[in-house]
Amino acid sequence: xxxxxxxxxxxxxxxxxxxxxxxxxxxxxxxxxxxxxxxxxxxxxxxxxxxxxxxxxxxxxxxxxxxxxxxxxxxxxxxxxxxxxxxxxxxxxxxxxxxxxxxxxxxxxxxxxxxxxxxxxxxxxxxxxxxxxxxxxxxxxxxxxxxxxxxxxxxxxxxxxxxxxxxxxxxxxxxxxxxxxxxxxxxxxxxxxxxxxxxxxxxxxxxxxxxxxxxxxxxxxxxxxxxxxxxxxxxxxxxxxxxxxxxxxxxxxxxxxxxxxxxxxxxxxxxxxxxxxxxxxxxxxxxxxxxxxxxxxxxxxxxxxxxxxxxxxxxxxxxxxxxxxxxxxxxxxxxxxxxxxxxxxxxxxxxxxxxxxxxxxxxxxxxxxxxxxxxxxxxxxxxxxxxxxxxxxxxxxxxxxxxxxxxxxxxxxxxxxxxxx
Amino acid sequence: xxxxxxxxxxxxxxxxxxxxxxxxxxxxxxxxxxxxxxxxxxxxxxxxxxxxxxxxxxxxxxxxxxxxxxxxxxxxxxxxxxxxxxxxxxxxxxxxxxxxxxxxxxxxxxxxxxxxxxxxxxxxxxxxxxxxxxxxxxxxxxxxxxxxxxxxxxxxxxxxxxxxxxxxxxxxxxxxxxxxxxxxxxxxxxxxxxxxxxxxxxxxxxxxxxxxxxxxxxxxxxxxxxxxxxxxxxxxxxxxxxxxxxxxxxxxxxxxxxxxxxxxxxxxxxxxxxxxxxxxxxxxxxxxxxxxxxxxxxxxxxxxxxxxxxxxxxxxxxxxxxxxxxxxxxxxxxxxxxxxxxxxxxxxxxxxxxxxxxxxxxxxxxxxxxxxxxxxxxxxxxxxxxxxxxxxxxxxxxxxxxxxxxxxxxxxxxxxxxxxx
Numbered sequence: 001x002x003x004x005x006x007x008x009x010x011x012x013x014x015x016x017x018x019x020x021x022x023x024x025x026x027x028x029x030x031x032x033x034x035x036x037x038x039x040x041x042x043x044x045x046x047x048x049x050x051x052x053x054x055x056x057x058x059x060x061x062x063x064x065x066x067x068x069x070x071x072x073x074x075x076x077x078x079x080x081x082x083x084x085x086x087x088x089x090x091x092x093x094x095x096x097x098x099x100x101x102x103x104x105x106x107x108x109x110x111x112x113x114x115x116x117x118x119x120x121x122x123x124x125x126x127x128x129x130x131x132x133x134x135x136x137x138x139x140x141x142x143x144x145x146x147x148x149x150x151x152x153x154x155x156x157x158x159x160x161x162x163x164x165x166x167x168x169x170x171x172x173x174x175x176x177x178x179x180x181x182x183x184x185x186x187x188x189x190x191x192x193x194x195x196x197x198x199x200x201x202x203x204x205x206x207x208x209x210x211x212x213x214x215x216x217x218x219x220x221x222x223x224x225x226x227x228x229x230x231x232x233x234x235x236x237x238x239x240x241x242x243x244x245x246x247x248x249x250x251x252x253x254x255x256x257x258x259x260x261x262x263x264x265x266x267x268x269x270x271x272x273x274x275x276x277x278x279x280x281x282x283x284x285x286x287x288x289x290x291x292x293x294x295x296x297x298x299x300x301x302x303x304x305x306x307x308x309x310x311x312x313x314x315x316x317x318x319x320x321x322x323x324x325x326x327x328x329x330x331x332x333x334x335x336x337x338x339x340x341x342x343x344x345x346x347x348x349x350x351x352x353x354x355x356x357x358x359x360x361x362x363x364x365x366x367x368x369x370x371x372x373x374x375x376x377x378x379x380x381x382x383x384x385x386x387x388x389x390x391x392x393x394x395x396x397x398x399x400x401x402x403x404x405x406x407x408x409x410x411x412x413x414x415x416x417x418x419x420x421x
Numbered sequence: 422x423x424x425x426x427x428x429x430x431x432x433x434x435x436x437x438x439x440x441x442x443x444x445x446x447x448x449x450x451x452x453x454x455x456x457x458x459x460x461x462x463x464x465x466x467x468x469x470x471x472x473x474x475x476x477x478x479x480x481x482x483x484x485x486x487x488x489x490x491x492x493x494x495x496x497x498x499x500x501x502x503x504x505x506x507x508x509x510x511x512x513x514x515x516x517x518x519x520x521x522x523x524x525x526x527x528x529x530x531x532x533x534x535x536x537x538x539x540x541x542x543x544x545x546x547x548x549x550x551x552x553x554x555x556x557x558x559x560x561x562x563x564x565x566x567x568x569x570x571x572x573x574x575x576x577x578x579x580x581x582x583x584x585x586x587x588x589x590x591x592x593x594x595x596x597x598x599x600x601x602x603x604x605x606x607x608x609x610x611x612x613x614x615x616x617x618x619x620x621x622x623x624x625x626x627x628x629x630x631x632x633x634x635x636x637x638x639x640x641x642x643x644x645x646x647x648x649x650x651x652x653x654x655x656x657x658x659x660x661x662x663x664x665x666x667x668x669x670x671x672x673x674x675x676x677x678x679x680x681x682x683x684x685x686x687x688x689x690x691x692x693x694x695x696x697x698x699x700x701x702x703x704x705x706x707x708x709x710x711x712x713x714x715x716x717x718x719x720x721x722x723x724x725x726x727x728x729x730x731x732x733x734x735x736x737x738x739x740x741x742x743x744x745x746x747x748x749x750x751x752x753x754x755x756x757x758x759x760x761x762x763x764x765x766x767x768x769x770x771x772x773x774x775x776x777x778x779x780x781x782x783x784x785x786x787x788x789x790x791x792x793x794x795x796x797x798x799x800x801x802x803x804x805x806x807x808x809x810x811x812x813x814x815x816x817x818x819x820x821x822x823x824x825x826x827x828x829x830x831x832x833x834x835x836x837x838x839x840x841x842x
Contacts, residue, residue, distance in 0.1 A: 073497035
């Protein structure tokens, strides 16, 4: 049996018919290496924006079910056109939407999770020698409702398909040529990594290095699918391979440095120090689907029997968070709320820091030497994050990048675009 | 149980978001009359042209399977937007594509026929008080391949759904305000018909009066579904009701006059007069899906043992017809082929001509009085057609319209557009 390679091409890679023909060539190149090929594509270029604009003309707040019906048409166009382009270049190909494949998701609109992928029909087509072109970003419930997977959806589709098919590798083609030690737009001497572990990639991604959505990395890690992130426009470059930590040789304790400017900090002052107050607060936020990142609760002030709770959230969640805090005020009995939206979360990531003491201290010292004050700290096994003033973000990343020996001799040549959904 | 009304809106009726909001108002008006409403829509405006252009940029001859995948996305957009518009106006609504409904067709791409429509899910939504918005023009095979229904597809979807649901009526909203005795662009004193029988409508439609596709009329006739053709832009006007001939009062022998300029005539000269030659010829054409309209075979010339066969086909089928004739030349042994593409087929239609002799003679005399030569004649129970020189088409229609007492006192106010697919 042949190896299966899953390739994923985002919206900028299929933005017009010439680019689609280019993608077809990249697919045929992979097939000519002797592999069975499954291709996952996003909607063409700005399709999603155009469809969203039409919906907004009709309703300021369209139902999420109908938005999913609407947006799923975008990939319907790109899969058919890519299949045509492959056929035109002499390669047997067939397009399939999520309903035809059977990409079964939860019954949740606009951000469903994949529950199961049926592979029989895909295998039949592969056995016929066909390339199978599959719509990313979309799914279907077991009662035939169309869903979409939310941010990072097409990446997740590709990686999940690779897992379900037992693919040898999932290649994510994008407009950057790999994963860097840090954002090359901030630190020009950032180095491209040849390999990175799922765990590190996930921490890098959720810390703001948006090459690949953490959900997609998590899905790959679960199925142990090797994922290669590489450039659509420079196929000579092999990009970065994401694999299990057991396949890494850990020369350096720190693999990457990330900065994240998308968060803000909320401090709730003088909360009653009763059992369960924190639970009330974070339950209420969770129910409204507001993700909380870092949390710090101060020691209770002995005399007053109150303490302060600080946490970070996405900037876009601020209004809803204020409403929830207003709603739970009687229970929490806080005095006032303080919002700090000029913050940056700076993280160092590395599977190699496990069992190497002193990494955190080195990070804090580096920041202190630059005169950068640390507002909050959080740590995981392979990541240490510090909240600092937004104005120091680039400075902090540069200093840490140098201190942990990540600077490259070359200046990275990277386009400015972020990858698409 | 409430009555079900099926409404169909074509591409020009949903060409932009303002028009979609208008359509939503027409739907809600029908629902407020106490009916359950199912709405069938086509793709917005020029969507099909735009998608076809993209396909042609990729391949001069894209596979019909992938064209169906591509084109079916068009209705996916319009159904979601109309459902949103209904919800925004306070009306519960849900959109469904052909796969979700279960509009099962033959395994033929680009012109499939509907085999079965599953109605359970539609009924569940109607019972929930929802308007169900369904994608026209598309179907699905029982192994989940997407098909399209070809010309007149959305009309056929609507009428077939009305039949399957036992609807009280199917309203076809279009940009003309009803069915006329003849094309008002040719004869300004054409009269709008209040009622017409399925049989007459079918003959009118296949004769070139393109208000409603003959397939849709046939489908309605089979299920005895009353169909109303009416204007999207003038909902005061009740349009024309199409019903069974048994519900018609036949005051006049002729209901309408049609002219058809889409055909050309092929004459195959000196064909061997053996048994089966005609069968060979028309079998070969049928296999290539070329519809032949009128056929005349001359008497065999006694001495030569050959005859001439003349038939009419769609102008667009000429090249393929020539190839087939070349291919069967050894068997037919004809001398040469003569093509006449400057012809018009003029028809008079009327269920009332059954049992009233002399109608044909009156038609031929009327044409002769105008100096119009008749090249071929064909007749059915309720239609008589004559092939004449293209230049006489308007003249012939006018003369017949007057002679059979169809002229109206008013001048029809009709927009120039033909209805869409």
